[in-house]
Amino acid sequence: MADPLLQPYRLKNLTLKNRIFSTSHEPAYSEAGRPGLRYQLYHEEKAKGGAAMTMIGGSSVVAKDSPQAFGNLYVHDDAIVGDFKALAKRVHAYDCAVMCQITHLGRRTSWHREHWLPIISASHEREPAHRGFPKTMEDFDIARTVKAYGAAARRCRDGDLDGVEIEAYGHLFDSFLSPRTNSREDNYGGSLENRMRFGMEVLAEMRRQTDPDFIIGVRMAVDEAVEDGFGFDEGVEIAKRLHKAGLVDFLNVIVGTIDTDESLSHIIPLMGTPAGPNFAKVKAARKLLPGLPIFHAARVNDLATARHWVNDDAVDMIGMTRAHMADPHIVAKMMRGQEERIRPCVGAGYCIDRIYQGGEALCLHNPATGREETMPHVIAPSTGPKKKIVIVGAGPAGLEAARVSALRGHRVAxxxxxxxxxxxxxxxxxxxxxxxxxxITDWLYAEAQLAGAIFRFNTYAEAADIEAEQPDIVIVATGGTPNTAPFKDGSDLAISTWDVLSGQVALSDDIILYDDEAGHEALSTAEFLAGKGIKFELITPERLIGAEVGGLNYPAYYKALYATGAKLTINQRMTRIAKEGNQLVATLFNPYDKSTSERRAQQIIAVHGNLPADAVYFDLKERSLNRGEIDIDAFIDGRPQNLKTNANGTFQLFRIGDAVSARNIHAAIYDGLRLCQVF
Incomplete structure (x- = not known):
C-alpha cells in the first residue's frame, strides 16, 4: 500500500510532492527585518530534507504601525523582494514550495518599539500578553491597512514565492471577526457580515494586487474555544463565506486563542500532552467545508501521527514544524526506510521560549538548526588520519561527542x-x-552505536584507565553534581533534586523547596512532589517563580503547583539551615526591607546549580598536549584545535558540557558537535 504521506497534492496551480510541510513561524533569524543568509539556509535545509513546502516569515508585518514583536520580517518595504527571490531560488532547487505568512499584529505587539506609533485594533480591548492598549481603528486606518495587506502580498509574488497566508488568530485580521475583540457599532461591528467586512476587503485587495493564480490562504481558528469568542459553528461559517467568495485557496486550521501564555500553550502543545489534540475538531470542520483545502499543525511530531491525519482524511497537508527543527530531513529518512533514525521532537518548547528569552529559536537537542552556515546536519567523514578518541561520560555532551566522532570515522570508546x-x-x-x-539521549546513544562507538558501562574511569587506551584525544563529559552548599551554615542538612528524583531519599510531607537557580530543575521537582500529593513551600530569592522558565513551559508547572496547594514565596534568600530536634530551621533574608525570618520543615531541597565533576580532567591535565585548553576562536569558528603547550603530553584533552560549568542540554550538545565535527 502506498504511503499516504508520499502522495502528491495539487493546490490550485501548484503540485506539492508530498503531504508534509513546515508551517509559518518566526525563528527570529531576520536581519533588519529581512531574510538574510542564515534565514535562507535554515529553510533550504528543510527543502534538502524532502519537505513538500516550507512556509516562512511567521507574522511578517505589513505596515509600520505593526512593529516587530520577535524579529518579524518587514513585508511593508520593497527592499525585501530581492531577499525573497534568493530564498525562493534556494528552496525551489529541491522541488520544495515556499510561502510567506503576512499579518498586521494589531494589539499583539508593543507601542514602545521602532517608530513609537500607537498599536491598533478593531476595538480598544487590551491583549493580556503584550499589555498595550490599542487605538480603535478609524476609517482611514482601515483603508490604509487594507492597501498594506495587498502591497505585502504583491511583494511576496514579486519575490517568486508560491503564495501567502494571513495569520488570523490573535492578530488584527481576526480582531474584527471575534466578538471578544470587536465592540464596534459601525459597519465593521455587530453582525457576522459586518465583522467579516474588513477581512473580505483585505483579501479582495490582496487578490487585486497579485493575480488570480497566486495562492492565498488564511490561518485561523475554527473555534476560539473561549466563552466570549466565536464557537465552532460560527468559525466554520466564516470559512465557508471566505471560500464561497473565491477569496481563499486553503484554510490552515487553528483551535483556540493566543492572548495569554496559558491559552498559547494549547495552540502550541508541549510534552505531556496528547499527539494531535485537535484531530476530531479539524476533521469535523473539513467535512463541513467541501472543496476547501485544509492544512493543520499542532503537536504532530512523528510520522505515525502525521500519517493518521492524512490517511483518515482529516487534512490535505499536515504540518510538522517543530519536528523539522529537530530534524529537517524527516521526509528523506522516511523515503530511505529510516524512520527510526529521525531525531525526535520531544515537545520541550525550548525553540519558542528561546525567542522571548534569547532572541532566536533553537532546538533543545539539534544545535545545527539555525546554524546551518557553520554546523552540519549531516556529519561528513574525516579526510584526515583516523584517531582514537576516549570520552568520559554518557550524558548529552558525551553522547554527541561520541556520535559525531564515530561518524567522522574515528575509533571511539x-x-x-x-x-x-x-x-x-x-x-x-x-x-x-x-x-x-x-x-534526546536515547536517539544520541542509538546513533553513536550505529556509527561504531563502543560503550563501557559501570566503569568509573580514572586517569590510568584512560591512558591505557592510548588515546589521541580525551573528552571529559562527566557533567556536574548538585551544589547544595550556597548557605553560610548548614549546607550539609539540605538534600538535592537528584536525591528526590532518583528515589534515594524517603520524602516527608513537610518540605521546603529552595530555588536559587530559577530554571526547570526546581519547578520540575515541584511538579514531581505535586504528583505524589506532597505539600511544600517553594521559596526563591527571585522576584517571580521560575524566572528562567519560558512562557510556553510555565503554565504546566503552575497548574501542578496550584493543584497541590503549594505555598509560593518570592524575594527571600535562604542564608542558613540549622537542626532543632527533628526539624530543620531555615533562616531567610529579604533584601528589600532587610528583614529576617524563619521557616521550619522536615526536609529542605536546595537548588543552586551544579559543580563540575572534573576530578579526572585535572588528573589528566598535565599529561596532555594542550593542558586542557580550548582555542576559543577556533571553537567558535569551527576550526581544528591545534594548541600544543606541553611538549611532554601524548594526547589532546578537552572538557565539555556541565563538566565545564552548569548550563543546559542545548549547550552540552552544541559543545560536543562543534568540538568534534572538525576532528
Whole structure:
C-alpha cells in the first residue's frame, strides 16, 4: 500500500510532492527585518530534507504601525523582494514550495518599539500578553491597512514565492471577526457580515494586487474555544463565506486563542500532552467545508501521527514544524526506510521560549538548526588520519561527542560510571510529564552505536584507565553534581533534586523547596512532589517563580503547583539551615526591607546549580598536549584545535558540557558537535 504521506497534492496551480510541510513561524533569524543568509539556509535545509513546502516569515508585518514583536520580517518595504527571490531560488532547487505568512499584529505587539506609533485594533480591548492598549481603528486606518495587506502580498509574488497566508488568530485580521475583540457599532461591528467586512476587503485587495493564480490562504481558528469568542459553528461559517467568495485557496486550521501564555500553550502543545489534540475538531470542520483545502499543525511530531491525519482524511497537508527543527530531513529518512533514525521532537518548547528569552529559536537537542552556515546536519567523514578518541561520560555532551566522532570515522570508546546513558536528562525524565526528554539521549546513544562507538558501562574511569587506551584525544563529559552548599551554615542538612528524583531519599510531607537557580530543575521537582500529593513551600530569592522558565513551559508547572496547594514565596534568600530536634530551621533574608525570618520543615531541597565533576580532567591535565585548553576562536569558528603547550603530553584533552560549568542540554550538545565535527 502506498504511503499516504508520499502522495502528491495539487493546490490550485501548484503540485506539492508530498503531504508534509513546515508551517509559518518566526525563528527570529531576520536581519533588519529581512531574510538574510542564515534565514535562507535554515529553510533550504528543510527543502534538502524532502519537505513538500516550507512556509516562512511567521507574522511578517505589513505596515509600520505593526512593529516587530520577535524579529518579524518587514513585508511593508520593497527592499525585501530581492531577499525573497534568493530564498525562493534556494528552496525551489529541491522541488520544495515556499510561502510567506503576512499579518498586521494589531494589539499583539508593543507601542514602545521602532517608530513609537500607537498599536491598533478593531476595538480598544487590551491583549493580556503584550499589555498595550490599542487605538480603535478609524476609517482611514482601515483603508490604509487594507492597501498594506495587498502591497505585502504583491511583494511576496514579486519575490517568486508560491503564495501567502494571513495569520488570523490573535492578530488584527481576526480582531474584527471575534466578538471578544470587536465592540464596534459601525459597519465593521455587530453582525457576522459586518465583522467579516474588513477581512473580505483585505483579501479582495490582496487578490487585486497579485493575480488570480497566486495562492492565498488564511490561518485561523475554527473555534476560539473561549466563552466570549466565536464557537465552532460560527468559525466554520466564516470559512465557508471566505471560500464561497473565491477569496481563499486553503484554510490552515487553528483551535483556540493566543492572548495569554496559558491559552498559547494549547495552540502550541508541549510534552505531556496528547499527539494531535485537535484531530476530531479539524476533521469535523473539513467535512463541513467541501472543496476547501485544509492544512493543520499542532503537536504532530512523528510520522505515525502525521500519517493518521492524512490517511483518515482529516487534512490535505499536515504540518510538522517543530519536528523539522529537530530534524529537517524527516521526509528523506522516511523515503530511505529510516524512520527510526529521525531525531525526535520531544515537545520541550525550548525553540519558542528561546525567542522571548534569547532572541532566536533553537532546538533543545539539534544545535545545527539555525546554524546551518557553520554546523552540519549531516556529519561528513574525516579526510584526515583516523584517531582514537576516549570520552568520559554518557550524558548529552558525551553522547554527541561520541556520535559525531564515530561518524567522522574515528575509533571511539565511551566510559560511563553508571549502567545507562542519559546523565541529568535521565533524572529530568523521571517527572511523568517530561518523560519524553529521554528521547534526546536515547536517539544520541542509538546513533553513536550505529556509527561504531563502543560503550563501557559501570566503569568509573580514572586517569590510568584512560591512558591505557592510548588515546589521541580525551573528552571529559562527566557533567556536574548538585551544589547544595550556597548557605553560610548548614549546607550539609539540605538534600538535592537528584536525591528526590532518583528515589534515594524517603520524602516527608513537610518540605521546603529552595530555588536559587530559577530554571526547570526546581519547578520540575515541584511538579514531581505535586504528583505524589506532597505539600511544600517553594521559596526563591527571585522576584517571580521560575524566572528562567519560558512562557510556553510555565503554565504546566503552575497548574501542578496550584493543584497541590503549594505555598509560593518570592524575594527571600535562604542564608542558613540549622537542626532543632527533628526539624530543620531555615533562616531567610529579604533584601528589600532587610528583614529576617524563619521557616521550619522536615526536609529542605536546595537548588543552586551544579559543580563540575572534573576530578579526572585535572588528573589528566598535565599529561596532555594542550593542558586542557580550548582555542576559543577556533571553537567558535569551527576550526581544528591545534594548541600544543606541553611538549611532554601524548594526547589532546578537552572538557565539555556541565563538566565545564552548569548550563543546559542545548549547550552540552552544541559543545560536543562543534568540538568534534572538525576532528
Amino acid at each position: 565511551v566510559f560511563e560510571a553508571t549502567d545507562r546513558v542519559g546523565g541529568q536528562v535521565a533524572l529530568a525524565a523521571k517527572v511523568a510529564r517530561r518523560k519524553e526528554l529521554i528521547g
